[in-house]
Amino acid sequence: MPTERYVSIDDCRICGSSSVSEFLDLGMVPAVNNFQDAPDASIEKYPLKVVFCEECNHVQLENTVQREALFQHYTYFSSASDPLLNHFGQYAAEVEQDFLTAGDLVVELGCNDGVLLSQFSDEIQTLGVEPAENVAKTARERHGLDIITELFDADVAMEARERHGEAQALVANNVVGHIDDLHELMHGVDALLDDDGVFVMEVPYLIDLINNAEFDTIYHEHISYFAVRPLSRLLQQHGFTLFNIERLSIHGGSIRAYIQRQDGSRQQRQIVSNLRTLERALGLDELATFERFASDVSRYRSQLRELLKDIEGDASVVGYGAPAKGNVLLNYCDIDANTLDYIVDTTPAKQGTYTPGTDIPVRPPSDFHDDSPEYALLLAWNYKDEILEKEREYRKQDGQFILPQPYVDLV
Ligand code: TYD
Secondary structure: OOHEEEEEEEOOOOOOOOEEEEEEEEEOOOOOOOOOOOOOOOOOEEEEEEEEEEEOOEEOOOOOOOHHHHHOOOOHHHHHHHHHHHHHHHHHHHHOOOOOOOEEEEEEEEEOOOOOOHOOOOOEEEEOOOOOOOHHHHHHHHOOOOOOOOOOHHHHHHHHHHHHOEEEEEEEEEHHOOOOHHHHHHHHHHHEEEEEEEEEEEEEEEEEHHHHHHHHHOOOOEEEEEOHHHHHHHHHHHOOOEEEEEEEEEEHHHHEEEEOOOOOOOOOHHHHHHHHHHHHOOOOHHHHHHHHHHHHHHHHHHHHHHHHHHHOOOOOEEEEOOOHHHHHHHHHHHOOOOOOOOOOOOHHHOOOOOOOOOEEEOOOOOHHHHOOOEEEOOOOHHHHHHHHOOOHHHHHHOOOOEEEEOEEEEE
């Protein structure tokens, strides 16, 4: 195992304290977005361990895997999922209405294939920052967007500012959790944001992760798992503050955090202190809470394996959806092509590939409709409502979905 492909932290990524305690070990897991062209039993795997900072209570991965190892075959296109398209349409409209006027600049960090930026009106200037070359190319070609193909940092922020001036809004959707150096991010925000500008970030919310046992959303790309209290501490260190938060159902439960400079013009909304209080009440400031979560996760693993063992041999089982999180679940629970005949997914780039670490073939949804297997393990559980509705015919014909989350169930 080439250990140089990842580094372990000694200190908390937010407060720098060395009092970080491991509470969850999901084993050796490959880069979960690296779908393979052929089965590969010798795929590289990295430890997937989660630690809790006793000082600022930030929950984060123990290891940082090199970006080059994680993004060899980047197949995640935001616009592949219809529900996400709608989400981003509404989101652009809200940011524009609440914070921007004609001629203003919005910069998106980690803009993926441009699905959010493309939905701002023509009156707003847009700029994307996206390190993955292939998705940035799609953003340019499909929407004519201006994209800087780099990882956002203070230098990129200065480059953006020289090209376009200060930004009145910065948006970062589901990307801040991917950033190893959170202080460099904040230096960049500081360099690019207008004095009274707004930084809007969406991140999965730690309360939802714990309450719904969403352990499969823990993977190497997701380095931080944010709660409001540690996030506020990070912002405060850099002269910023939260003035509003919305809770959203996207990605299994997220927060949209609205941030401004400490001397910004907007009043802080009550929800900010309410969520801080809720986090304490739920014990997010105690290691024991996370240790209990870890034992729940280990129990779910046994239950799912037990169910699949009972079914195996008597009926056919496939996977439904091949999200990155599905690969965490499959690797952690040791479920491979002996159990699942194949997995169906709507993303063309994933079809014809094999799941990393478990070598299960990924096929188009038409295969599922042709074969009508007895069971389908719903790996894309965050789209449960849409998928159960879409596949009502399958269920009418006695097909059953196995739900792995928040607890093992059949519907
Ligand atoms: P997503 O939830 O975006 O997840 P992750 O961040 O864990 O990769 O991925 C959902 C996957 O499910 C994506 O590959 C598309 C697929 N999908 C289907 O195959 N059918 C569907 O009806 C939906 C909604 C998604």
